[in-house]
Every structure is written in structure tokens, then in C-alpha cells.
Amino acid sequence: MYLVRRSKIPIFNRNIVENCVIFSVAIFLILIYQFYPYEHLTNDIPTNNFLHDLPMDNVISLMFAKSLLHGELLEFGDWLGSDRPPLFTGTILFLNVTQLPVDQVYLLIGIAVQAILIPVVSEFVAGLSRRKLTVPEKLFLSFIVISSPLFIHNVAFLWPKIFAAIFMIIAVYLLFFQPEKSIRVTILISISMLLSFLSHGGSGFAILAVALIYIAGIRKKEELYRGFLIAAVFFAGYSPWIFYQKVVQPPGDRLLKWHILGQIDIVPEGVGPLFIKKIKEMHFFDIPVRTYQSFHNQILEGLTLLPNAPSFGLFTEQSFYRLPLSVGAPLFIAAICLLFLKDKVYKTLMLITLVNAIVWFALPFKPVWSIHESTYFLPIIIITTVVYRIFNLHSGKLPVMLTLVGFGMANLVIMDWHRMSLYKNTHLVPHDVYKMIDITNYTGGKDFDNTSIENLSVFGSRLTTDADTADFTLSAIDGDAIYYITGPDANGQTLEIYGDGKRVLELTDTKIHRWKRLDVGRFEKLQVRLVDNGKNWGQWSAIAVRK
Template identity: 30%
Template sequence: MDDMHNGFILFFIVFFTPLVFILTYLPVTVVLTDFSVRWFRAPAERIILAGVGYGLVGYIAFGAYFLSSQIGRVVTLTVALALLVTSWRSGWWKGGAARRDPLVSVLLLMVTFTIALAATGLAYGGFVDVLAEAAVRFTHHLPIDNELPRMFGDGLYGNHVPRPLAGDWLSSDRPPLQTGLELEVALLAPKLGWRHNLIYQLASMGGQSLFLAGLAAYLSAWRLKGGAIAVALVACGFSAIAVIHGYFVWPKLMAAGFILMTAALLLSPKYHEIRESAPHGGLVGATAALAMLSHGGAAFLLIALTLTFLALGRLPHWRFILAGLACFVALMLPWSLYQALIDPPGNRLLKFQLADVVPVDPRGTWTTLRDAYGALSWQEIIQTKWSNFLQIFSAGLEMPRWLWSAGAALLSGDTARYQALSESLRGQLFFLTSAPISAFYLGLPAVLLVVRREAAAARFVLVTGAAFLMTAVVWSLAMFKAGSTITHQGTLAMPLMAIAAGAVGLYALSPWLAIAVTAVEVLISVLLYGVGLPGDFVQVIQHPTLNPGLALIAILGAAGVILGCRRVGMQLGG
């Protein structure tokens, strides 16, 4: 593209990203949190309610477009205008109240993160087909999973969903929430082309940034120090998990955001204040359902959260349980009916992960599982589960090793070795759960040294660590094939929780130690993803050239993310 087009792309990212957030996040956030102040007063609760509202409006958009494209357009426009008018009339923006509201700070952090990551991703080109470029930008060549929600949305918008949707995948094989969120802003660029794809990319990146809201709610619910919250947010925001999966927009990070919100209500000390509350029980059911409607891999951690919750000796009041179940069933039922009646059977991913059955066949899930396990001996089953468990904890030292080896290669002028080491690390950070956690594993022994002085931090690290370990057990037992406990077949909330716990644990021992470890992680991310280019990217985007304007936006955006994390931490800190 020429300079005029490059300038337009820069304007497009900087202008349309806030516009997407204004149309999707902000109005429902203001309206719902203002309406429900009677039940949800704490910052963590308001952040969670905002996330639920965001998801519900997207789900409503999906349902409306399913009925017909005309109904979808009318409903999304009507809801958007009604929410905008109501939020404006509420006067939330008057008197400086918005500047002091941690929820607004979280939303600004999400906008800044999205702009910074979009600018980083497009800094070397790829505007013509941003979805294909995203598949190679930060790691090896990825499949078309980031395009599937858009294909589904385009089908609904045009009143015709292809069957199968892509290849031999059905529309019912992937949950619908990201499709609904994309349809909310479809009118901004309805015609197919690069503008349409870029609007979808920005809207979907906004959805993935929900992990920051979930993380802020989870950290806030434990009444941690502001500095610890800020460092944990930076550590997660600059992690390989956030960079890769925030830009390659399969909806795994969005699911992680809802899971973290569920965890904030169930695992934190906040639970003792809400265990008899039906509205809070409903909130738990809604966040769990929205996580499942984002990505099916959420089930592993949701099961682990429930088991950890029970292991802590917690048993909520029947009102809490009934409200939670009612909200969960009410949200899951429409999609389950779509899978069973509209585009059956909708169980291909289940059969792939739980029984390693890739080809389409007519068997049900339970029959497939029975046949798969019936062909194995007990010894083979136990060996497979154990190897899956061990794999989760492999490669924890890859980032420190890379920093040492890559630094030596650069000092000796061996650029070929540096590139080879970088390619290897990118692969490890994508596939292996422990690779992006790395030195943050030290947070657990660190916090044990100061458990009396930093009781809140110690509780947070120990309970979060228990949930991580429980997830590892559940995930290992569930996956059928040896070696299948790789990051993208699980839930991204799992490594994010470990990174946050490690950062908080290190901060409890020494704030400067936590800052130093986090700074090293940020440096590695900048070198790998900001400066370095994967080999597949260079092959696909021939002669990539740095766009100075986007590079500047990326740098300023990264600085803004760090400052935003600090502001959120200071506002939420106990």
C-alpha cells in the first residue's frame, strides 16, 4: 500500500478501536452497573457485571441475526442506541466521577492494549488480508480458526450459513459468542474486503482483551496491594499468551476473561460475603456459561474451579446455587438446541479432544469415548494420563535459557543462530503451558518465605496454585491422546492465573524483584514479537517493511498499557 493507505490504516486503528468499544462495552457497562448498584457495589463485582453485560448483548445479537438479518440489524441498532442514550442521560461522565472509577480505568486499559497490539501486529504490513497475516505474525503458520467466527457471522448477515462452514467443520462445532460480538459492529463495514476484515479483527481483539477485565476482577477480589495488582497485570498483558492469542483472534482469551470472573466470585475471600446472595449466584452461572459460549476448552478449568471450591470446604446457600444453575441453563440452552436441531451434531471438538477422533462420523460422544478407551489397556491409559500431566510442567526454563543463549549469539554476531533460537522459543511459548510462566513459578516458594507478613498475598498464591494444579489433573485425565495437553487445546486462563500468582508472590517477597522479573519478560516479548519476525511471516508477507507511524503507536501504546496497569492497580489495591 502507498503512504496514503498506510496513513488511513493508522487512522483506522486509532479511531475505530475506541468506536468499537463505545458501541460494545461502554453503554452496557454504564447502564447495568448503574441499575444494579443495590446488589453489586464492589469494584470487582462491577467489573464482572460489565463483562457479563458485554457478553449478553453479543449473545442477543447472535440470536437476532439467527432469526433473520433484517431482525438482527434492527435489534442491534435499537439496543445500541437505547444503551447509548441511557448511559449518556445517567450523567456518569459528569463531575470527574468517570476518572475516579476503576471500571473506566479497566476499559481504557483494554482499549490501549487493543490499539497497541493491533499496531504491533500490522507494523510490518498485512493490511490487505489481516486475518491471513495474523495467522503468521507472531508464531508459526496457524490454521483458519481466527476466521471461523467471521465466516459464521457473514453467513448470518447474508441469511445463509454454509454447511459445512469451512472444510468439514460445521457452524455448531464452535461456540457462537464471538460471532455475536462481531455482528454488533457489522454495519460499520458490511461489504466484504479488507475494511470488513479489519473491523472484525478489531472487534474480536476487543473481545480477547476481556482477559484484562477478568484478571483485574480476580486480583481485586483478594484485596491485594495496588503494586502487586499492577505488576500482575503487566506480566500477563505482555506475556506470550496475551500477544499471540490477543492478535490471532480465536476466542480463547475471551473465555479466559469469563473464567477469571467466575474464579473471583468462587475462590476469593469475597465468597463469604455473597454465599447467600441469589444475584451473585446468578452472576457465577452467567460468567461460567459465557466462558463456555466463548470456547469449549473453558470446561476444564470450570470443573477444576468447582473441585477446588469444594476442597476449600465451601457450600453456598440454596438460593445461590439455584440462581447460578438457572442462569447457566438459560444461557446454554439456546446454543445446545442450535447444535442439536439446526446444524447437528456439534460434538466434533469433544470427540477430537476426548477421544482423538478427527474424521466426521455419526457416533455420539459417549459411544465414541467407550470405543476409544475400550481399545486400550489400563496400563496404556495410566501411562497416557501421566505423560499428559508431566507435559504441562515441561519447558518452564525456556525463556531464561533463550535470554542467555540468544544474548551470546548476538554478542558473537551469529544472527542465524539467534533467529533459530527465536523460532524455537516462539514454538515453545505457543505450545507448552509452562513456557510463558517460566520464572513466575518462583512466586510460590517466594511467598512462603513471607506468609505471615503478607497473608493476603499468600492466600491468593496458594489458592490460585491449587486451582492450577487441579486444572492440570482434570485436563490430563480428560485428554485422550498422549502429548495433547498443549496450550491451545486447553484454557488460556490456566497459564494466566499462574503468571499472576507468581508475580504477586514475587512482589510479596520483594517488589523490586517482581518488577525485575516482569521487566525481563517484557523485554523478551518486545524482542520476539515487536522486533523479531517469524520465518513464516517473512515468507507470506514478502519484503516486510516497517511502518514508522504504526511503530510509534505501538511504542506509545505499550507505554500506555504499563501506565494503565499501574492506574488500575492503584485504584483496586487494598
């Protein structure tokens, strides 16, 4: 705080009131857009909001925080707490001093923290333009960011990669565009990179790209010394986390093996031996071939997929994975077209973008398939760079801005339409839920054979004794949706579903208080087994088939 308070850096000295007002309004609109018509905010909503049944990665930071609060080391499945960067977990722990229930405020805290991107990019663009942005310009920039598919998908789904991008944007501004080269600014650069890397490991691609560009531009000894200072502060700040990974909860290298070395399954080898093994197996042309495959997956397919098979659902799904669609195809194309204008700042930013993409495409030992395997600094810097250049056009600014606003509104409408479609198909309306819970409780110790409620067929069981088991059979033809819910006291239940004699789904130690859609495929008959592991009694669960 002392460094920021004493600094004359433009990015820290803008109109705080304007930014706070825009930020508050943005948070309000984000909450409405992301969570209407849900009655309660729950941490699993983002996993099904725009794509069906994303992994529960968005609550890993919460799980890590809760385990540390209880004095335990986190283990979830075959993952360890040391496998995930700790900064967002640390943020949750820091805010826990308020004694608020962590589970209930986690989602709000995460959204608010990631939405800080809005004032940060506003000051970033203002710093690049060397002037204070007008209120209409700030509103335009905020809208373009908020309406981008990348932001819509990820502001509430707490990887938290937008959080990491915030710090990387600050680091890039201070390193390349801030005239002041003092020691305190240099330390701020290093701390910003460190916080980005501690937020999400994908920032490593951006940090490496920035380092390569900086090293290539070194002309004086002072610049070399500055680079050494940045590296020294970075590694000094990162060393406590290395200690935790290697000493407290080893090995802590699962994500590095996964995303860089392409080793998904757990293996006993460390990163070093595994890297040597991969190098020996690699052929001379593997890197250029892999780079092209990644370029094809991300850029070429990203730009050609929708024209070949246009649909709202496809757009929403692929905008989660492909770089041009996550940015917005109009913005991505505009970024390329604006390269023909004379602007040193713009071309420097696009060089950073290009090198970042090359590092991301070339470094992993497997072709890049999804943008979420990298840092979100890349798409966000494209968005903000284009807006910066538009603000500094000598003519034609207004038509371009209105066009981009139109595309942004189209993004919001399309993705909300898809979200509501998923909501209707994957959630049962409240009055049906209440009816089904009442009936489930009413049946006592008996199993449902086939209880019909309007357009629902309900199968359920009340387990009244420990270690009880309930078996029932249901049919789900094409177009039916299968749901599962447990009562408030469920503890230690296991749900198994068999189709054509093969187990197609197993949920262990289930505790699901909202109807959850189950992905089991299409079978003429499904055998369902609900087992209580003897951890509680008087429990109930229900399976529903919605026609």
C-alpha cells in the same frame, strides 16, 4: 447490567477512568507491535505473524457470522458452524448493527474484546488484595500480561480463548473470594461460566476443576443449594445452543470427539457410543500413564527444551505450545517458589491451577501436546496469581518487579525479532509486488517462462477465457521461497503443484490478494497447473520464487 450496577462487588467498582486510559494505550501498543510494518490490517496476518502458516481458525467466528447474516448455515470443509462455540460470533453479529463492514472491523473488534483481559485482571488482583491498585501497579500488571508469550501469540489470533478466560476469571473471583453470597452474585457466577464455555469449549476443563473444588468444600446446605442454582442457570442458558447443535445443524460434536475422545476423523457414532467404545478399549493404567505423558509434554519438556537447544525461533515456536514458556519460565518458576510463603488466597488460587491442570491432563483420551487444546484460563491465572503475591510481599518487591519487567522486555524483543524475520522471509516488499502485478497484467494471454525482476523469478498467467488452463515449470533450490497471488477478480481458480510427479499442494477456489508463501517442500523441479473453473474471465495469478 442491572446486577452489575446495583452490586457492591469490588471487582466492578474500581476507577473506570484509569482502566480506560490504560486499556486504550494498551490497544495502541498492541496494534503497533502486532501489525507494523503492514500497510493494511487483514485477517490472515495473525496466521503468519509469529508462527508460519497457522490454520485459519481465527476467522471461523467471522465466517459463521457472515453465513448467518446471509441466512445460511456455515460449512467449511468437513466442519460445521455448530462445531464451534458461538459467543464471539454473536458479538460480531451484535456489533453489526453499526452497519460497519464486518470483514474490515473483525480484527479490531477481536483484539479490543480480548484486550479487555487487561482491566479485568487488574480488578481481579485488586479484589484479591482488598485494596485499590496504584497506577504504577496497574501499569506493571498490564505490562506483564501484554509481554507474556501467551498474550503476544493470541491477542490477534482470534480462537478466541483469551475471551473465554476473561469470564472464567470473573467466575472464580465471585465464587471463591467474594464474601457476598446473594442470589444475584450466584447468578453472575453461573452466567460468567456460561459465557466462558460459549466462548470456547476448552473452558470446560476449568469449569470442571472449579466445580470439583467447590463440591469438595461444601459444608452447609446453603452451599449445596448455591451449587444447584449455579448448575441450573448454566444449563438453562446453554440449552439454546444445544438446540442449535442437535436440531438446526447436527451433530455439533466434532470438537468434543476430537479433544476429549481423541477421534480426529469424522465417524458416524455419537459421543455416547464412541465414549463407551473408548472405555472398553482402555486399560486400567491408561489414565495415569496419559496424565504423566501430558505432564511430561507440557511441563518437563517445556522447562528443559530451551536450555538444551537455545534459539529465538525455538522459543517463539514452543511458547505457543508449552505451558511454562507461554506463561514465561521466570513467572512459572516464581509461582512454585511463592508457594512456600503463607498466603491462603495464593494457595487457593494455586490449588485451582493444579486441579485445572490435572483435569486437563487426565480427561482426554490422548496425551496433551499443546496448550491451545485447553483453555487459556490456566496460564492467565498463573500470571495474575504471581503478580498478586508480588504486590503483597513484605520485602524485596521492587527487585522482583524489575526482574520480571526485564524478562518481559526480553520476550517482546525476541518475539518481535522472530516476527520480523518471518515477515522478511514470507512477504514480498510492496515495490516488488507492484512490479510483479504490472508485469502479470501486461503479458496478456501468454504464460511466463522465466521473467526475472531483481532477486525474483516470476511465473504467471492471465486467464482471459473461461475454463482456461495454464501449465508452467519452475525450480526452487534450498533457500528459495515460493509465493502465490491472485488478481482482484479471481474467482474459482484452482492451483495444483506437483513435485517429482506427485501432487504436493492443491488450493481450490483461490482468492489471495496478498503474496502468500506456499509450503511445498524442496524439489528440483515443480510443475504448476493453474485452472480456471469457468466462473469468471480476465483473471490473473502469479507464482514467484524469491532467491
